[in-house]
Amino acid sequence: MNHIGIVSNNLNNIQRTARMLQKKVKNSSFFVHHPRQLQQNNLNRYDLLITSSTYIDDVLQQTDHSTKIAVCISEAAENQVERLLQINLDGYLTPNMKKQELIHAINMMLQGGVYVHPVFSTTLLQSYRTYVEIKIERPLHLLTKKEWVVLEHIANGSNNQVIAKKMGISSSTVKNHISSIFKKFGVNNRTDAVLKAVKNNWIII
Known part of the structure; x- marks a missing residue:
C-alpha cells in the first residue's frame, strides 16, 4: 500500500x-x-x-x-x-x-x-542550453565530485538538510564536505566560497 x-x-x-x-x-x-x-x-x-x-x-x-x-x-x-x-x-x-x-x-x-x-519543457530546454553554452573550467583535484555538487547546492541557496535530501547523504556528511571546501578554498563561510567559485568560472548560478 x-x-x-x-x-x-x-x-x-x-x-x-x-x-x-x-x-x-x-x-x-x-x-x-x-x-x-x-x-x-x-x-x-x-x-x-x-x-x-x-x-x-x-x-x-x-x-x-x-x-x-x-x-x-x-x-x-x-x-x-x-x-x-x-x-x-x-x-x-x-x-x-x-x-x-x-x-x-x-x-x-x-x-x-x-x-x-x-508546460515546463521550454524552461528545461533553455536551462540546458545555457549550461552547455557556458564553459565551466574547474582545476583538477581541487575538490572531489561530491564537493563540487555540494558547492553548487550552496550556490542555489540550499541549507544542509536540503542538500542532504537531494544527495541522499546525512547532514553530518554535508557538514564535512563543506568544511573541506572551506579549507581547500581558504575561506571561512558559504558566501566567500560561492563568490570564489563564480569569479573563477568554476560554477554558474
Whole structure:
C-alpha cells in the first residue's frame, strides 16, 4: 500500500481531489495536511508527498531521501520554475492538470520515474542550453565530485538538510564536505566560497 500526502492550504478543493484519486490510483491511500500541521506529522511515513512551491522548502527540510517529492507550480510561481527544476524532485505538476494526467503522473512517480509536465519543457530546454553554452573550467583535484555538487547546492541557496535530501547523504556528511571546501578554498563561510567559485568560472548560478 502506497501512502501519499498532499500539503495544501486549500483543504476543501484538495480533499475532493484526494477522494477522487483514492478511487483511481490502485493500492494507494491519500492524506491531506494543512501547512501548519507539517511539524506535527512524520512526513517520512509517506511514499510520495505533493506540495506547492510555497511549501516545498519546508517539506524538504522535514523528509529524508527515501520519500518521493513532487511540486505543483502555479502561474504565480512561474519565476521559480528554473530553481525548482534544479532541485531534482520526482515530479513537476500544474494546478490545472486533467484527471488522467494527474493519475498518470502519480503512477509514474510511484514506479520510480520522474514526471515533468510538458508546460515546463521550454524552461528545461533553455536551462540546458545555457549550461552547455557556458564553459565551466574547474582545476583538477581541487575538490572531489561530491564537493563540487555540494558547492553548487550552496550556490542555489540550499541549507544542509536540503542538500542532504537531494544527495541522499546525512547532514553530518554535508557538514564535512563543506568544511573541506572551506579549507581547500581558504575561506571561512558559504558566501566567500560561492563568490570564489563564480569569479573563477568554476560554477554558474
